[in-house]
Amino acid sequence: MVRAKRASVWKGIGWRPVLEVYKQMSDAGYDHATVERRWQEAWDDADVFRTPDNVEDPTYVLGMYPYPSGKLHMGHVRNYTITDAYARFRRMQGDDVLHPMGWDAFGLPAENAAKERDTNPRDWTVDCIETMTEQMESMGFGYDWDREITTCTPDYYQWNQWLFSRFHEEGLVERRDADVNWCPHCETVLADEQVEGEAELCWRCETPVEQRELEQWFLQITEYADELLEDIDDLEGWPNSVRQMQRNWIGRxxxxxxxxxxxxxxxxxxxxxxxxxxxxxxxxxxxxxxxxxxxxxxxxxxxxxxxxxxxxxxxxxxxxxxxxxxxxxxxxxxxxxxxxxxxxxxxxxxxxxxxxxxxxxxxxxxxxxxxxxxxxxxxxxxxxxxxxxxxxxxxxxxxxxxxxxxxxxxxxxxxxxxxxxxxxxxxxxxxxxxYQLRDWGISRQRYWGTPIPVVHCDDCGPVMVPDEDLPVELPEFINTTGNPLDAAEEWQRTTCPECGADATRETDTMDTFVDSSWYFLRYVSPDLEDAPFDRERANDWMPVDQYVGGIEHAVMHLLYSRFFTKVLADNEGLEHREPFTDLLAQGMVQLEGEKMSKSKGNVVSPQRIVEEYGADTARLFMMQAAQPERDFDWSEEGVQSTYAFLERLQGLVEEYAAETPDGDDDAIASYVDAEIDATIAIATAEYDDLTFNKALRETQDLVRTLRQYADYTEPHAETYERGLSAVVRLLAPVAPHIAEELYDELGGDGFVAEAAWPTAEVDRDYVAKRRRLVENTREDIRDIVDVAGIEDPLGIDVVVAPEWKYDALEIAIESDADNLIGELMQEGHIREQGDAAADYGQDLQAEREALSMTLEPDAEYAALESAAWLIEREFGAPVRVVRAAEADEDVLANAEPGRPAIEIDD
RNA sequence: GCGAGGGUAGCCAAGCGGUCAACGGCGGCGGACUCAAGAUCCGCUCUCGUAGGAGUUCGUGGGUUCGAUCCCCUCCCCUCGCACCA
CATH class of the missing domain: 3.90.740.10 (Valyl/Leucyl/Isoleucyl-tRNA synthetase, editing domain)
Known part of the structure; x- marks a missing residue:
């Protein structure tokens, strides 16, 4: 209550009518749609996200490519915001970055959708890809679209077939009768990994799986069981949960x-x-x-x-x-x-x-x-x-x-x-x-997948299709029950590559996990015509430095990819035995603690959010809500407050741009300056760790500091601009469009996406001490004012402890003597303090074990001096930071290193 | 059952040996601004305290330590994965 009244004291101190500006702003809103479109086009025109083939070893940042189901969902948005933010961060740090996107475009849903809509899987898939590409662009994801891959094109899947032949040559392909998991709904077999839980449900449609005996094609992953198991120990950039799941799965x-x-x-x-x-x-x-x-x-x-x-x-x-x-x-x-x-x-x-x-x-x-x-x-x-x-x-x-x-x-x-x-x-x-691990059955009795490149001959049995006859392309889709390829009689009819006799084509297609087991290599050279990937470039660019995706692939996709990588290393000259250095399994976006799902009807549409608030708001809200690996709840209030934050920031920058302030480079400016450094240092370290939530929290704190600064006094232009510019760049990876807009407003050259990351040389430990000191001092003043019932302080003195106390503290920390006071008294300049020295010595003795070094006296004085305005602002009274030499004896008794004495005049 | 990860104030969420009654956000309360509301801004938000104090807190119960939210052990609960695995 006491403090509430005080507010009136400093109302109107402000350098400019900030509130008026805010008011106009909030009425107008900010035109996110226009801003975002403008910068998306500008990036595109300038090829900002292109990675030329001749870069040496780019930082490879990859999100698991999506199945083109038609619309982006929040999980996608989160996944790809993480990779985009990280890729943009690394780019601003001066790295070459490879950040591609593609489509896991084969799969049963396309077949089902084609039947329902009386079209074919190809057209349906192409439509979906088009829609999702637009959505990704509207989110501002910066991909090198020149490297886009689509697994359902013969350009891509011919290499599945080629690899199948190589695996065959190496004796890693086997055809045998097997009891297999059969999903009656999908009318196909499933790998063990694709059967979930005790109830044995299909991983896609949750139908109970049955057993059938069929002739099947297997890739012999068990040949690599030992290596797959043992190398898990070295995957230090992977979450333990995933590593453990793979160990269990291999089950040696x-x-x-x-x-x-x-x-x-x-x-x-x-x-x-x-x-x-x-x-x-x-x-x-x-x-x-x-x-x-x-x-x-x-x-x-x-x-x-x-x-x-x-x-x-x-x-x-x-x-x-x-x-x-x-x-x-x-x-x-x-x-x-x-x-x-x-x-x-x-x-x-x-x-x-x-x-x-x-x-x-x-x-x-x-x-x-x-x-x-x-x-x-x-x-x-x-x-x-x-x-x-x-x-x-x-x-x-x-x-x-x-x-x-x-x-x-x-x-x-x-x-x-x-x-x-x-x-x-x-x-x-x-x-x-x-081992618990079984060979990987890849046969699927479906149309929309890579045809297994095999011909069945009555005399020769199953025969590989020669490389020069690849790809075996899919025929036109036939709408039928069961496998459409079984109905494609003309397509099936062929001749045996070995004896020339009439023969029929294999009608099974490959599990789509084959496609995704090496797609990260295709991005390296997506248009290469005579090999799946450019060996030399892959050796330079691989492995993927940071891979991000859902935990649901902990075993299947991630194990198969490791298997393929090892086989390619053994037989195709790839010089890497593991595909992904660092792996982040991102958490779920939930609503009221529940997974979003169509069946529950609790889905929040990214499209709606982008329309209402813009992509920047959606991205920023998600990244600040939680650590990337944790689940978090979507919250409309949270989104609104994020939007409001961006609006306010824009107001701040626009106001600065409209009229450059003319304040002094005073103690306040030095406080702000130090906070800018601190924010940069902390946020940079957090970005490096992918803990965007912490980086953004710091950044938002800095915005608050800047706003308070501008509210309190006319800022020093250079310091203030440095702060705004730092904020804009620190925000750029996550909220790229508005960052471009504000960077432009601040007179930045080119794109913020290509600007240099701000740098600062500060010691986090020093920052923590300084902030602690200021915060503790403010709290102490609040306590005193509160407890003593001081309504209207007239002046506040903050008195730094005398130097001898710092010396005494240092001695106390270093000493292991039983009698600390005795030891202190050996120092002449301490001894001459008499009773004061004895009293302080006793305090030190009492807390002997808990002592730690504070800032140096000069640093402490400077920190308090530069933060004095915060106290003035809060309590509406002039503040003097006083050196010990200028203070009264009795006041000094309360001053200690890290804890100045406080005198309030009322 | 085994394995991995969690349990922090009304909610979300930092902290992971002393600087911690514990950052930040939401919600709530008070105030400034406003004719008013909203937005915005400033505070407060475990208890008691007339000068910075004291007490009780970080799932439970123990332990280590001068000192534990932080380390070790027991148990309980949550989430995920595997499971009549020989």
């Missing part, structure tokens, strides 16, 4: 493969990671679809019934049926019963396992249910030289490593050693590695 496990001899059937291979527990194996279990189970089911009704009806691999309960057979434990020679059990999965390990109920939770549950022996053979490591004692396994299994017990000559060994010994000692046992 080291263990032992060994044979159990099953009565009547001979040796059966089992895989285990815990061969050290083999003495506790009390039964053997087969998957329901294991060949032996299937054979048994032929003869045994009980087993038949179990396999066909009861087995439920998805249920929580382990179910099983006894076969009456026994298996021989290769370590002990013991005969143990064989079960068919549904918790054994045929695609894990070998589909058969030795079960050790004492040391495995699942085996334990099954044994309890079936009344099978539970025999502990691993004990926890005992303390000291005590004997190991068997763990209690009646309730649950003991699954840790430990010391072997009741294990014949292996008793007493630790688990690790026992595993090595047993693997060596058991005849049929050998070390083995299992």
């Amino acid at each position: 496990q080291h263990g032992t493969e060994l044979e159990f001899h099953v009565e009547d059937y001979g040796p059966v291979e089992a895989f285990t990671t815990r061969v050290d527990t083999i003495h506790g194996a009390t039964f053997f279990a087969l998957a329901p679809d294991h060949p032996i189970s299937e054979e048994l089911a032929e003869e045994d009704d009980e087993i038949r019934r179990f396999v066909d009806h009861e087995a439920d691999p998805d249920g929580d309960e382990p179910n099983g049926v006894e076969t009456g057979l026994t298996a021989t434990n290769p370590a002990t020679g013991e005969e143990i019963p064989v079960y068919v059990a549904d918790f054994v999965l045929s695609d894990v390990g070998t589909g058969a396992l030795m079960a050790v109920p004492a040391h495995d939770e699942r085996d334990h549950a099954f044994a309890e249910k079936m009344g099978i022996d539970i025999r502990p053979v691993i004990a926890p490591e005992p303390d000291g030289d005590e004997e190991p004692t068997a763990p209690d396994v009646s309730e649950s299994a003991y699954t840790e490593d430990g010391v072997l017990i009741d294990a014949a000559e292996y008793s007493g060994l630790d688990s690790e050693t026992a595993r090595e010994r047993l693997t060596a000692d058991i005849d049929s046992a050998e070390e083995a590695t299992q």
Whole structure:
């Protein structure tokens, strides 16, 4: 309340009628549509974002290219604002920058849309691309459109086919019958990675996936499993979550493969990671679809019934049926019963396992249910030289490593050693590695994709189409159920490249993830006619320095791209084994905590926002709302306040341009000047880190400081302009159009997009100390005024501590003497302060461990002097910053380094 | 269950050993301007305090430390990924 009244004291102090200007501004609004269009055209005319082929090693900034679905959504806008802002930042820092855009243009939605609209996928896709290109331009994204790629053009997809042939030559392509995931809705197969969650839903349409057996083409990514796994450790620029997801997906496990001899059937291979527990194996279990189970089911009704009806691999309960057979434990020679059990999965390990109920939770549950022996053979490591004692396994299994017990000559060994010994000692046992990763099935029974370049000949079988006959182009679209290529009979008819006989074309097309596994290489030389990419230039320009996209591609696209890169490195002379140095997985744009989706009807249209507020507002709001990797809520209020901010900034710049102020280069100017430096230093570091939210916060703070400056006094023109110019450039990566406009207004040469990034030499630590000092001092004054109930201060003295206190503080920090006061008193100039020295010494002693250096006395004086206007402005009273030498003794008692004494006259 | 990331004032969100009762924004409150409203500007927004003080706070409970929002451990909750994985 006290402070409220004070406002009247300094009303009207202002150098000019700022409020009037604001009022006119807000009535007029700012004409974002005109401004934005003007600069988009200007950039385009001047080829600002072109990256010539002859640059040496540009900073490669890339957003995951979009599927052309028709309209940009907020996720796209966020994704591409991040890359655009970063690319623009790097460009202003003087880097050559490669920032291209293209289209992931093959895919089922185009086929569905074509059917619905009675058109064809190509026309539909081209339309979508056109619309989205316009939208991207209206957002002000600065791409090198000369490098645009579109994967559904033969120019692009011929290289998918060419690469397929190269993979084939390297033995990385295989065709085989396989149980595959079949989406009945999409009428095509899906890779394992494209099936989501426990319910096994199609990643595109969320239809439950079925199993089918089909002849399929596979790329043998498993050949690279080890390298793909091990190189994850070096991907330090990637988020941990993504790295971990890829590790899990590859799922490598080291263990032992060994044979159990099953009565009547001979040796059966089992895989285990815990061969050290083999003495506790009390039964053997087969998957329901294991060949032996299937054979048994032929003869045994009980087993038949179990396999066909009861087995439920998805249920929580382990179910099983006894076969009456026994298996021989290769370590002990013991005969143990064989079960068919549904918790054994045929695609894990070998589909058969030795079960050790004492040391495995699942085996334990099954044994309890079936009344099978539970025999502990691993004990926890005992303390000291005590004997190991068997763990209690009646309730649950003991699954840790430990010391072997009741294990014949292996008793007493630790688990690790026992595993090595047993693997060596058991005849049929050998070390083995299992992976969860499967080969990548790329066959899709769809039209709108890259035709697999293969011809089927009755005599020669499947034959690769020779390179000179590539591309195999898609025929005209036929609107039919199932795969349109199956209906394209004429297209199918061809001759065998090997024997010349009549033959038919392969009608499967490639998974569109093939397209995206190398598109980042095509941008390097998009028009090259005799190779997918220019090898030399790719070696110079790759890898992508900063890649940005959604987390949903953590496994699929990002793993396949790594795989392709490694294959190209091994066989095509690419000198990089990883495609993406730094990866940012951007967060979602939500509405009231929920993901935006058409089905929920909570979608905010970027187009509407651009129309109402402009692209700059949309971009700036998004970038300041949260760190790029975090989810955040869209907020209409937030957008409005961002818009208002831009309007105010424009008012500030226009006012300056209309009439140059004529203030002095005084203490206030030096404060503003220091704040400009501080802002530049901090914002630059934050831009480097892609933490735009923090960079923008600093920048907006500076605008506030500048406004307060101009409100308070007539600014020093040079300082003020430097501040405005810094703000404009710091904002340029995120709000590029208005930045161009204001840069122009301030008389900048050329484009701000090509202007030099502002620089400042300041120490962030120094800035923090200075700001802290000023802030603390202001707070202290507020406290005093408040607590003491001072209505109307007449004058405020801020008194810097005497030099000897700084000396004493320094000594206190450095000293480790028990008696600090004694140590201080050894200094003559401190000792002569008498009681004051003793008092301060006691204070220091009390806070001994918490002391830290403040600014030097002169720096502190200067900082306070330059910030005095803030205090005057706030409290409406003249402020004197006083050096210790000019102050009274009794006042000085309260002054400490970093904490000036305060005297308020009321 | 395993793994990754989180839990900070009414909400969003910085901070990640002392300078922290904790930046900033939104919301709310008071004031300036206005005939008024809006916009804009200045403050306030954990509790108590007549000169900068004190108390209680950063999911929970412990611990390390002279000192913890910040480090370690337990537990709870949220989000994401994987999962009868042998």
